[in-house]
Amino acid sequence: MAADDTAAIILASESLTKNFGGVLAVNDLSLEVREGEITAIIGPNGSGKTTFFNLIMHLYDATSGQILFGGERRNLLDLPTHEINAQGLARTFQTLRLFPNLTVLENVLVAMSSRVNAGFFSALAKPKSLRRQDKGAEEAALETLSMFGARLISMCNEPASSLSYANRRRLEIARCVASRPKLILLDEPVAGMNPTETRGVIEDIQRIHEKGHTVLLIEHDMKLVEGVAHRVFAFDHGTKIAEGTFREVSTHPAVIEAYLGKRAVRH
Numbered sequence: 001m002a003a004d005d006t007a008a009i010i011l012a013s014e015s016l017t018k019n020f021g022g023v024l025a026v027n028d029l030s031l032e033v034r035e036g037e038i039t040a041i042i043g044p045n046g047s048g049k050t051t052f053f054n055l056i057m058h059l060y061d062a063t064s065g066q067i068l069f070g071g072e073r074r075n076l077l078d079l080p081t082h083e084i085n086a087q088g089l090a091r092t093f094q095t096l097r098l099f100p101n102l103t104v105l106e107n108v109l110v111a112m113s114s115r116v117n118a119g120f121f122s123a124l125a126k127p128k129s130l131r132r133q134d135k136g137a138e139e140a141a142l143e144t145l146s147m148f149g150a151r152l153i154s155m156c157n158e159p160a161s162s163l164s165y166a167n168r169r170r171l172e173i174a175r176c177v178a179s180r181p182k183l184i185l186l187d188e189p190v191a192g193m194n195p196t197e198t199r200g201v202i203e204d205i206q207r208i209h210e211k212g213h214t215v216l217l218i219e220h221d222m223k224l225v226e227g228v229a230h231r232v233f234a235f236d237h238g239t240k241i242a243e244g245t246f247r248e249v250s251t252h253p254a255v256i257e258a259y260l261g262k263r264a265v266r267h
């Protein structure tokens with residue numbers, strides 16, 4: 001999968017640093033994410049990957065540096081999280097954050113309304129009236145669910161808690177996609193999945209990309225990265241130690257060194 005260095009830069013981290021009381025979780029990090037690509041961040045546990053996502057969404061204040069987004073190069077560190085969502089960024093978390101008692105469809109509708117109205121809690125309280133109000137939204141939600149084959153749409157009126165683990169993680173991705181973001185951030189989308197489930201989610205991410213979405217994902221699973229990523233960044237101790245194609249990065253001496261003693265690079 002070739003990276004395209006002529007594609008527009010959708011997100012640029014410039015000398016980004018986050019110091020947690022002496023721990024440099026992110027340390028002078030500069031990287032660029034290109035529009036239309038699937039970009040992967042790899043790195044051992046504790047290398048600063050999730051902190052980078054949390055800084056992008058402004059869940060933490062950065063110690064220094066900037067994160068520029070879109071053609072206008074707005075510094076996300078100047079914006080509150082809801083404004084960052086409204087600018088066109090959506091993320092999943094490493095652990096599930098669904099509403100287990102809402103149906104699969106309602107989970108997607110709530111995610112859509114939180115982007116459009118910032119009416120997160122009112123949407124939560126009244127998902128049924130929300131559905132009645134806006135047939136267009138329901139159609140869009142169903143269209144998003146249909147990107148995952150029959151897996152989610154066949155369960156659309158069942159509570160999210162009734163889905164298998166892999167399908168709950170798919171639903172999280174669907175919630176991101178439904179808000180039509182310019183950039184989707186996925187934090188370890190196949191964590192805890194078996195190889196068959198992992199293959200299925202790889203195909204889902206490729207399908208989402210084919211629909212025109214730009215994806216930045218964090219992943220431990222090298223198979224997933226090899227299968228989907230146009231461009232890979234490797235982190236260690238909060239810094240970028242390698243970048244390039246999967247092959248270039250996975251064979252880079254600094255990357256092999258970073259994984260040795262922590263976990264072997266798996267193919």
Ligand SMILES: Nc1ncnc2c1ncn2[C@@H]1O[C@H](COP(=O)(O)OP(=O)(O)O)[C@@H](O)[C@H]1O
Nearest residue numbers: 020023025043044045046047048049050051052
């Ligand atoms: N909220 C926090 N407070 C203090 N230290 C944190 C916090 N979040 C992350 N860290 C530290 O920052 C480093 C990077 O963590 P993280 O970004 O979660 O790594 P990764 O996602 O690559 O496994 C770790 O040393 C972690 O303990």
Ligand SMILES: [Mg+2]
Nearest residue numbers: 049050051094
């Ligand atoms: Mg993490």
